[in-house]
Amino acid sequence: MDLSELNKAPDSGKRMLGASVDDSFRELLGQLGRECAVPLSSALERLNEFATTGRIDRAGLRALRAEIEMARRNGVIGQQISRYASGRMRPNHERLDLTQVLRDTLAQRARETAARGIELHQALTAVEIVVDATMLAALLQAVLDWCFEHARSPIELKLAMQAWPPQALLSCRFAFVPADRIDAVAAAGSDAGDSALDTLPWQLLRRLAQTLGLQAGRSDHGGQTELKIEFPRTVGGASPSAWQTLDLGAGTDAGAPNSQPIAGSHLLVLAARRETRNAVRETVRSMGLMVDYVSSVDEAREFCAGGLPHAIVYEAALSGGAFRRLRAEWTAEVPTLAFIELSEDARAFEVNDLAGVRTSRIGRDVIASALPAALLYEMAKGG
Numbered sequence: 001m002d003l004s005e006l007n008k009a010p011d012s013g014k015r016m017l018g019a020s021v022d023d024s025f026r027e028l029l030g031q032l033g034r035e036c037a038v039p040l041s042s043a044l045e046r047l048n049e050f051a052t053t054g055r056i057d058r059a060g061l062r063a064l065r066a067e068i069e070m071a072r073r074n075g076v077i078g079q080q081i082s083r084y085a086s087g088r089m090r091p092n093h094e095r096l097d098l099t100q101v102l103r104d105t106l107a108q109r110a111r112e113t114a115a116r117g118i119e120l121h122q123a124l125t126a127v128e129i130v131v132d133a134t135m136l137a138a139l140l141q142a143v144l145d146w147c148f149e150h151a152r153s154p155i156e157l158k159l160a161m162q163a164w165p166p167q168a169l170l171s172c173r174f175a176f177v178p179a180d181r182i183d184a185v186a187a188a189g190s191d192a193g194d195s196a197l198d199t200l201p202w203q204l205l206r207r208l209a210q211t212l213g214l215q216a217g218r219s220d221h222g223g224q225t226e227l228k229i230e231f232p233r234t235v236g237g238a239s240p241s242a243w244q245t246l247d248l249g250a251g252t253d254a255g256a257p258n259s260q261p262i263a264g265s266h267l268l269v270l271a272a273r274r275e276t277r278n279a280v281r282e283t284v285r286s287m288g289l290m291v292d293y294v295s296s297v298d299e300a301r302e303f304c305a306g307g308l309p310h311a312i313v314y315e316a317a318l319s320g321g322a323f324r325r326l327r328a329e330w331t332a333e334v335p336t337l338a339f340i341e342l343s344e345d346a347r348a349f350e351v352n353d354l355a356g357v358r359t360s361r362i363g364r365d366v367i368a369s370a371l372p373a374a375l376l377y378e379m380a381k382g383g
Contacts, residue, residue: 028203032078035200039067039074072290073145077200079288080138080264084207091132091212095235098127098136098168099159105140108334112148112307119154127159127168128235131212134261134380139208141264143172143227146201150176150225161234168231177223197225262310262379263288270300270314270323276342279367280313287372297322304330311338311379313371316345316361327357338378342367349374 046064050056056064102124106113113120147155153175162169175182176197197220209216215230267289271277277293284291292309294300297318308330314323319341330337339359346361349370353359360378362370 028081031198031203032074032081032200035074036071036078039070043067043071074200076264076288076290077142077145077204081200081204081207083263083288084135084204084211091135093130093233094133095128095130096133096136098129098131098170098231099124101133101136102140102159102170104334104336105137105144108308108310108336109144109148110308110333111305115306116148118148118151121154121156123157124159125161127161127231129168129231130233130235131231135208135212138264139205139212139214139229142201142205142208143170143229146197146199146205146227147172147174149199149201150174150197152176152178153182153224162230165232167234170229170231171226173224173226175224176220182223262376264290265311265379266290266309267292267375268300268303268309268312269293270297270312270318271295271342272315272318276315276364276367279364280371283368283371284375287375289375297326301326308334308337311340311375313340313342313375315364316341316343324357338375340371340374340378349377 043064046056046060046067050060106120106122112118151174156171156173158169158171158173160169161167197218206216209229213232215232216227218225218227267284269277269280269291271280271293272295277295281291281293292303294303297320300312300314300323312330327339341359341361342364343361344364346363348366349360349362351358351360360374362374
C-alpha cells in the first residue's frame with residue numbers, strides 16, 4: 001500500500017485533520033482489526049456456548065451466520081481499500097447511463113432491502129456520465145452498504161442535475177438514530193454519533209470517490225446525515241475544465257493494471273460435488289470475491305431469499321426444470337445477474353444458446369484456467 005495516498009483521502013471529520021501518514025494508516029488498520037474482531041468474538045462466544053450445551057436454536061444460528069458474514073465482508077472491504085488507496089489503479093473511462101446503473105444496483109439489492117425492512121424513497125433523473133464502469137459499480141455498492149448499515153429511517157435517494165456547477169449530484173439522506181431519540185438529539189444540537197458512521201464501507205466509499213475524481217461530502221446533524229456525491233464529468237453538463245485530462249478510449253493506464261476488477265463482488269456456487277467446490281474455491285481465492293457454496297437447488301433458493309449475488313456458478317447436472325424456473329425468476333428481478341455453467345461436455349470458455357437462454361459454459365476439468373476469464377466477461381458485461 002502507498003501510505004501517502006491514505007493521507008490524501010478526503011476527510012469526514014476532525015479526527016483525521018493534521019494527522020500524519022503513519023497516524024492515518026494506524027487508525028485505518030486499527031479500525032479494520034476492530035470491525036473484523038468484534039463480530040468474530042461474538043460468533044466465537046456463540047460457538048463456545050454451543051460446544052458446552054450441544055444446543056443452538058434457529059435464531060442463534062442466524063445470528064452466528066450474520067456475525068461471520070459481517071467479519072468476512074469487512075475483510076473484503078479492507079482488501080478493496082488497500083487496492084484503491086494504493087494509487088496504482090487508473091480509471092478506464094466510458095460513457096454510462098448513471099440512472100440505469102443505479103437502478104440495476106438497487107434491483108440487485110431488492111431482496112436484501114425487503115428482508116431487512118429497509119424503506120427506500122427514490123427520485124432519479126436521467127443522467128449520463130463518463131466514468132470507470134467497474135469502479136462506479138463498486139462505489140454504488142459501498143453507498144448502499146453504508147446506508148443499510150446505519151439507516152434508522154427511510155432512505156431518501158435522489159439523483160439530479162444541479163444548477164451550478166452543471167453536473168450530476170447523487171444524494172442520500174436518512175436518520176442514523178432511532179425515531180424515539182431523534183427529537184432529543186436534534187434539540188441538543190449535537191452531532192454526537194457522527195464518528196460511528198465512519199465504518200469501513202464509508203472508508204471504501206471515500207477512497208473510491210477520490211480515485212474516480214468525484215467530490216464526496218457528508219453532513220451529520222441532529223441524528224440525521226446526508227451524503228452528496230458530485231460527478232464533474234456529466235455528459236452535456238460539465239464545464240470544459242472537467243474534461244481536460246479525459247481520454248476516452250485510452251483504456252486503463254498500462255502501468256496501473258486493475259488486477260482485481262471484480263473484487264468485492266458476491267459469487268454463489270451451486271455444486272453437489274465437493275471436488276467441484278474445492279476447485280472453484282482455489283481458483284477464485286485471489287480474485288477478492290465473497291463466495292458462498294450450496295449443494296442443491298433448494299439450498300440456492302433459500303440462500304437467495306434474503307438477497308441475490310452478482311454471479312452464480314452452477315453444475316450442469318443441477319440445471320433441471322427447478323433450476324431453470326428459479327433462474328427465470330432471478331433474471332426477471334436482476335437482468336444483469338451472471339450465470340456460468342460447469343459442464344462435463346465443454347472444454348474452454350464458450351457461450352451457447354441453450355433452450356433460448358444465452359449461457360456461458362466451461363468444462364469441469366478446466367475450471368482453474370477458464371473460470372476467471374468467464375467471471376470477468378460475465379460480470380463486466382453485467383456491470
